[in-house]
Amino acid sequence: MKHFYLLFSFLISALSYAQLAPPTELQAYYSGVDFTKTQLDLFNDLAVTTAVKHTNGLSYTPGIWEASKMTDEDIDNPNNVILFYGYSDTDGNGVTDRSRNKNLNGGGNGDWNREHVFPNSLANPSLNTSGTSGPPYADGHNLRPSDVQMNSNRGNKKFAAGSGNAGNTSTNTSLWYAGDEFKGDAARIIMYMYTRYGTQCLPYFAVSGTTNSIDPNMIDLLLEWNAEDPVSLIEDNRNAYHGDVSNTYAQGNRNPFIDNPYLATVIWGGTPAENRWGAQPPVDTEAPTVPAGLVASNPTEDTVDLTWTASTDNTAVVTYIIYVDGILYTSTNGTATTYTVTGLDPETTYAFTVLAKDAANNSSAQSTSDSATTLAGTPAGTSCVTPVEQDFESMPANSNSYSSRTWTDSYGEWNATRARTDQMIDGSRAIVLDMRTNSAGSLTSPLISGGIADLTLTTQQAFSGSGGTLSIYVNGVLKGDVTYDSTEQTTTISDIDTEGNITVVIQDDNTSNGARVAIDNLFWTCYSTLSTRKFELNQVKIYPNPLNGTLLNIEVKEATAFKIFDLLGKKILTGNVTPTNKEVNVSRLSKGVYIMKLDSDNGTITKKIIKN
Numbered sequence: 001m002k003h004f005y006l007l008f009s010f011l012i013s014a015l016s017y018a019q020l021a022p023p024t025e026l027q028a029y030y031s032g033v034d035f036t037k038t039q040l041d042l043f044n045d046l047a048v049t050t051a052v053k054h055t056n057g058l059s060y061t062p063g064i065w066e067a068s069k070m071t072d073e074d075i076d077n078p079n080n081v082i083l084f085y086g087y088s089d090t091d092g093n094g095v096t097d098r099s100r101n102k103n104l105n106g107g108g109n110g111d112w113n114r115e116h117v118f119p120n121s122l123a124n125p126s127l128n129t130s131g132t133s134g135p136p137y138a139d140g141h142n143l144r145p146s147d148v149q150m151n152s153n154r155g156n157k158k159f160a161a162g163s164g165n166a167g168n169t170s171t172n173t174s175l176w177y178a179g180d181e182f183k184g185d186a187a188r189i190i191m192y193m194y195t196r197y198g199t200q201c202l203p204y205f206a207v208s209g210t211t212n213s214i215d216p217n218m219i220d221l222l223l224e225w226n227a228e229d230p231v232s233l234i235e236d237n238r239n240a241y242h243g244d245v246s247n248t249y250a251q252g253n254r255n256p257f258i259d260n261p262y263l264a265t266v267i268w269g270g271t272p273a274e275n276r277w278g279a280q281p282p283v284d285t286e287a288p289t290v291p292a293g294l295v296a297s298n299p300t301e302d303t304v305d306l307t308w309t310a311s312t313d314n315t316a317v318v319t320y321i322i323y324v325d326g327i328l329y330t331s332t333n334g335t336a337t338t339y340t341v342t343g344l345d346p347e348t349t350y351a352f353t354v355l356a357k358d359a360a361n362n363s364s365a366q367s368t369s370d371s372a373t374t375l376a377g378t379p380a381g382t383s384c385v386t387p388v389e390q391d392f393e394s395m396p397a398n399s400n401s402y403s404s405r406t407w408t409d410s411y412g413e414w415n416a417t418r419a420r421t422d423q424m425i426d427g428s429r430a431i432v433l434d435m436r437t438n439s440a441g442s443l444t445s446p447l448i449s450g451g452i453a454d455l456t457l458t459t460q461q462a463f464s465g466s467g468g469t470l471s472i473y474v475n476g477v478l479k480g481d482v483t484y485d486s487t488e489q490t491t492t493i494s495d496i497d498t499e500g501n502i503t504v505v506i507q508d509d510n511t512s513n514g515a516r517v518a519i520d521n522l523f524w525t526c527y528s529t530l531s532t533r534k535f536e537l538n539q540v541k542i543y544p545n546p547l548n549g550t551l552l553n554i555e556v557k558e559a560t561a562f563k564i565f566d567l568l569g570k571k572i573l574t575g576n577v578t579p580t581n582k583e584v585n586v587s588r589l590s591k592g593v594y595i596m597k598l599d600s601d602n603g604t605i606t607k608k609i610i611k612n
Helices: 039-052 060-071 148-154 183-201 220-228 233-243 262-268
Strands: 077-082 099-101 112-116 143-147 175-177 292-297 304-309 317-324 327-331 338-341 349-358 370-373 388-390 403-409 412-425 428-434 442-444 455-462 468-474 477-484 489-493 504-507 516-524 541-543 551-555 560-566 571-577 583-585 592-600 603-611
Touching: 039 183, 039 262, 060 112, 060 143, 060 233, 112 148, 143 148, 183 220, 183 233, 220 262, 292 349, 292 370, 304 349, 317 338, 327 338, 412 455, 412 516, 428 442, 428 455, 455 468, 455 477, 468 516, 477 489, 504 516, 516 603, 571 583
Parallel strands: none
Antiparallel strands: 077 099, 112 143, 292 304, 304 338, 317 327, 317 349, 349 370, 388 516, 403 412, 412 428, 412 442, 428 516, 442 504, 455 489, 455 516, 468 477, 468 504, 541 551, 551 583, 560 571, 560 592, 592 603
16 A cells, blocks of 8 residues: 655644744844744744854864853853763762863763764764764754763664653663753754754654654654753753854854744644743643544545544644544645545555544544545556656665665666765765776666656766766667766756656766766656646746755746645645746745646646755
8 A cells, every 4th residue: 555644734723822922032033933823834934044044054173162162051060061961970970970071072981072962873864964064963053062971872872752861761772761851952952953954854863752643754752852841041041152143153043942842832733832932821631522424435546535524622623634544644724524535546445534633732533434445547557646766865885886786665676787876966875877988887777667758867977077978768769868067967858758667777878988977866757648748748847956046937838736745745835837927936945855746727747856
């Protein structure tokens, strides 16, 4: 069965939450944030402000050392710093020290060093991909002083539930509890890293626990820690220092969840955290009634319509959560009591249930299930459902030798010759093919059904050379050429239009002039005679792509709706363009790769866009 991902389509009234208004001293800093927004809309506003205000990239040495001596100063002993995870200065064990002399920083026993609360290696890509100076590796909000051995004991272990002092959890030595004193700090740091760096620092990369029902990237344990452990004076001091650009080692930005932990409640729900900007809302513990009368009807080969009777609640139902075969599928838009489930497999019986949620995140039980069987699908090769994406993250381990490489993903077995796997393009793993000899390298895809309409890939010459030209073959037929040189560039070959089962081969036919070329983000849309040609694919222009700014231009011949999804299937942005209104503001997109779906009266196409 297909994997289903939660799409962000929450619309929750701001009246369900306490009113938010930053204090006078913070109003200028947060002037770009609309605090009447909730859920993903508020998260996106905070993300923009947190990134824009980050005007100073610190050096790891000496920047973080010097900043930490000021931001983490021990209130009771200004000669010392507070050590993250520490809990006792009197037990005779230096590893557990809570406070230590500022000048005992370094890498030996008895020293303190710099702990990445969101571990470097658990980010994807890792935090030091761009080097050890500047963000994200040297982000002062993520780095806290810690005893060298205590830091080593934590390593890159994920955070998990626990109680008492910091250390391995009682049930699993590969998981780490941050400690009663520091769990709230850790939660707010992970939330900051997610807000600041987006998909590179998803909370579930660094935390083990139950997935949040609103945002599948968030872990509920962080919301619990944020509510249970209030903001400390150290956290406030850190925020004040980094938010003041007149300070020598200040970044310029703040951690919004230190300024007000209640912002996390407005975004992700859960037990209300402290609202530092106003009164707490009344505690609501009453769950909505169970949705009744669920009916699954009107099946097609990949969709089923659902209808049900509205639930009631003492305040208000704000959304319904839909499950398919017991797996969370999506959330409805507000209080609508109808929904069309899409992306189903043909000739398959599915069981559906629905539950109701209110603004305090109280959930009803799941409804009585109803089932439906989808219709038979169309023959293979006549239409497509999913574009093919190869990002080379599943390649074999990094190697700097040129040899044959084989790896398997959901599409099947990929093969490369004269290839090395230790290079990157713009922080993302890439495969490098050696095109300098008569036995030049090549990349061959598995046999994949659904055909191919157009193909996109990113290239950049690796090491020395004068560039070259890659030839793209589909089922042995040359379909186009892609030139490459020392600059990173993304190229699309349109109108390939090959049906059925296909294999793609990329090689350099002129090895006498070839170089070594890195390839990343290989992507193609499946071929559909029912939509691609009618939509006049070659007349749709999307630029600039890759995108460095905030405005994307989509040139079309007719009124067209667009939807932008991340690679997990999460809907990020929707809208419409026309021949005279082609600009789209994509400021809410963080750095990464996205899928754009375009729909008009004449059909549907899918395009890939890249945000640098």
